[in-house]
Amino acid sequence: MTSTSPRETCLVTGVAGFIGSHLAERLLGDGYVVVGVDCFTDYYPRAYKESNLVGLLGRSGFRFIEDDLGRMDLDALLDGVSYVFHQAAQAGVRASWGQSFAVYTDLNVLTTQKLLEAARRATNLKKFVCASSSSVYGDSPELPLRELGPVAPVSPYGVTKLAAEHLARLYAANFGLPTVSLRYFTVYGPRQRPDMAFHKFLRAIYAGDPIPVYGDGEQTRDFTFVADAVAANVACMAHGEPGSYFNIGGGSRVTLNHCLDILREVTGRGVRVERHGTQHGDVRHTWADTTAAQTVLGFRPQVSLREGLAAEDAWFRDVVLARGLG
Numbered sequence: 214m215t216s217t218s219p220r221e222t223c224l225v226t227g228v229a230g231f232i233g234s235h236l237a238e239r240l241l242g243d244g245y246v247v248v249g250v251d252c253f254t255d256y257y258p259r260a261y262k263e264s265n266l267v268g269l270l271g272r273s274g275f276r277f278i279e280d281d282l283g284r285m286d287l288d289a290l291l292d293g294v295s296y297v298f299h300q301a302a303q304a305g306v307r308a309s310w311g312q313s314f315a316v317y318t319d320l321n322v323l324t325t326q327k328l329l330e331a332a333r334r335a336t337n338l339k340k341f342v343c344a345s346s347s348s349v350y351g352d353s354p355e356l357p358l359r360e361l362g363p364v365a366p367v368s369p370y371g372v373t374k375l376a377a378e379h380l381a382r383l384y385a386a387n388f389g390l391p392t393v394s395l396r397y398f399t400v401y402g403p404r405q406r407p408d409m410a411f412h413k414f415l416r417a418i419y420a421g422d423p424i425p426v427y428g429d430g431e432q433t434r435d436f437t438f439v440a441d442a443v444a445a446n447v448a449c450m451a452h453g454e455p456g457s458y459f460n461i462g463g464g465s466r467v468t469l470n471h472c473l474d475i476l477r478e479v480t481g482r483g484v485r486v487e488r489h490g491t492q493h494g495d496v497r498h499t500w501a502d503t504t505a506a507q508t509v510l511g512f513r514p515q516v517s518l519r520e521g522l523a524a525e526d527a528w529f530r531d532v533v534l535a536r537g538l539g
Contacts, residue, residue, distance in 0.1 A: 462501025
């Protein structure tokens, strides 16, 4: 238990999403009261988010609000809240180009600023944890990626995540707001969004369709299991100086081709690949140096890539296939 008061209140934005729903369940299990907010953006089908909430709705200590953070009375929302976990954002690297960028600036930058402004007026707030992304680094040749290394996003999405992170640091520097930002590296696991790679790969495998691979498949990612990302959030409740930011990686930096081999093993099915050209905004390699998170937060990833993919596969079969989610 992180807090000495088991009934302190946590706000989780984006609670019906992939990471937010897992985080809310963990906080409830740790004895906290959880207020969850989600506006059900149409980036992917609502049925997925409703499925994510099944383990939360009706549980003692949980209150769900369906509303848009950018238009809510945030002072009232934060009344009595001790910890804010800001997971809500418009996701997607490839979808952030063109006219869609206005949605990303609204949800990822302007809404974050409004929430930070309300947070600095809140009287009980102990920590504001902001979900950032490895996308802030762009296609850096300096590996592993370190927090004090260069940041140069190569997608509009990455630009908005870096802007939100900078805002969190500005509010810490100017108003003493206890913000901590977590740069997630390719989080995966049960409830992964349908636009994300492993979810799409599993759908193709069970449908007998070819898996689209952009490039030669030798690009690498530092995959992070969702429970490890959640544990990092919880650790921030007690650790992390105002304005600090940390890489959160799973220690499973492997090629995409190797991931496909693991998926063959865990599903027991054949995998066909269809090659495509590289996509705008995709980076070649990611690899997190998590020394700072280990030292300050005590962060230690616990789940191997094979274990995590087996868990995602089981969820996909039991929930997505069995319930016919689109």
